[in-house]
Amino acid sequence: MTRYLLILEMLALTICTGCSHHAPPAPALQATASGSALAVSSGDKQLGTPGAPLPQPLVVDVNDDQGNGVQGALVKFSGPDGVRFDPAEALSDSNGEVSTNVTVGDSSGRYPVEAITTDKKGKALHLEVNEMAAGYQEMLGYQVQRKYCSRCHDPNSTPEQVSNYDNLAVAPHSFDQGNTFNKLDDADLTSIISHGGPAMNLSALMPAYGSTLSKADIRAVIAYIRLVSNPPFEAPGMVYAMR
Numbered sequence: 001m002t003r004y005l006l007i008l009e010m011l012a013l014t015i016c017t018g019c020s021h022h023a024p025p026a027p028a029l030q031a032t033a034s035g036s037a038l039a040v041s042s043g044d045k046q047l048g049t050p051g052a053p054l055p056q057p058l059v060v061d062v063n064d065d066q067g068n069g070v071q072g073a074l075v076k077f078s079g080p081d082g083v084r085f086d087p088a089e090a091l092s093d094s095n096g097e098v099s100t101n102v103t104v105g106d107s108s109g110r111y112p113v114e115a116i117t118t119d120k121k122g123k124a125l126h127l128e129v130n131e132m133a134a135g136y137q138e139m140l141g142y143q144v145q146r147k148y149c150s151r152c153h154d155p156n157s158t159p160e161q162v163s164n165y166d167n168l169a170v171a172p173h174s175f176d177q178g179n180t181f182n183k184l185d186d187a188d189l190t191s192i193i194s195h196g197g198p199a200m201n202l203s204a205l206m207p208a209y210g211s212t213l214s215k216a217d218i219r220a221v222i223a224y225i226r227l228v229s230n231p232p233f234e235a236p237g238m239v240y241a242m243r
Contacts, residue, residue, distance in 0.1 A: 029091055032072035034120045035062035038127035041097060045176075045228075047142055050133040051082075051106040057099045060115045060127060062092040069096020079113035082106055108135035110232055132227055141224025144217050145175065148209060170203040178229035185236070189222050
């Protein structure tokens with residue numbers, strides 16, 4: 001009986017010891033250098049699925065006064081509620097780069113995220129970039145505009161598609177030019193897409209797509225334009241609650 005009690009005591013001691021054991025916390029990152037500027041290298045203005053990681057990492061550069069990369073600078077990332085970063089902070093590498101994987105929030109919309117570091121005087125340096133989460137309609141609009149619109153409206157060529165932007169006598173507006181598109185309501189955009197530029201006294205180089213695209217396709221393209229607009233589009237009459 002005594003031996004049995006001894007075994008129970010030893011077992012209890014082992015269990016309690018295991019319960020009280022915790023892995024030591026990871027040491028905090030310590031900067032060994034400071035930069036004077038932050039710049040985006042890649043991964044901004046991405047379009048992703050709500051609640052999911054973006055396709056590419058966000059990469060920022062920490063540079064000195066001469067524009068050279070600074071190794072060992074601490075960069076932290078922050079964003080609206082629901083946005084996650086992996087990692088949330090890191091030290092810049094030998095090229096001055098810091099990379100993080102961004103997961104956007106659960107709702108479609110624009111998500112401004114921020115990279116923060118400090119200069120030699122301890123002053124915070126901020127860099128804001130925009131990432132976007134597209135719901136079904138916005139993603140359909142993205143696909144439609146990639147097929148029919150981006151060859152003229154996107155000034156940047158890609159290996160998959162050569163831009164015709166520079167060959168046009170009247171330069172089209174890229175879809176993120178909010179200063180232009182925010183002045184047009186949905187009916188105006190529907191008319192331009194359906195009947196071509198002359199429908200709104202605009203360039204005849206804008207063809208009519210009313211017989212090519214369905215009404216749902218046109219609404220989707222407009223939803224995509226509203227999503228990527230910079231500055232952001234605010235629907236007329238919309239009321240915003242105070243925070």
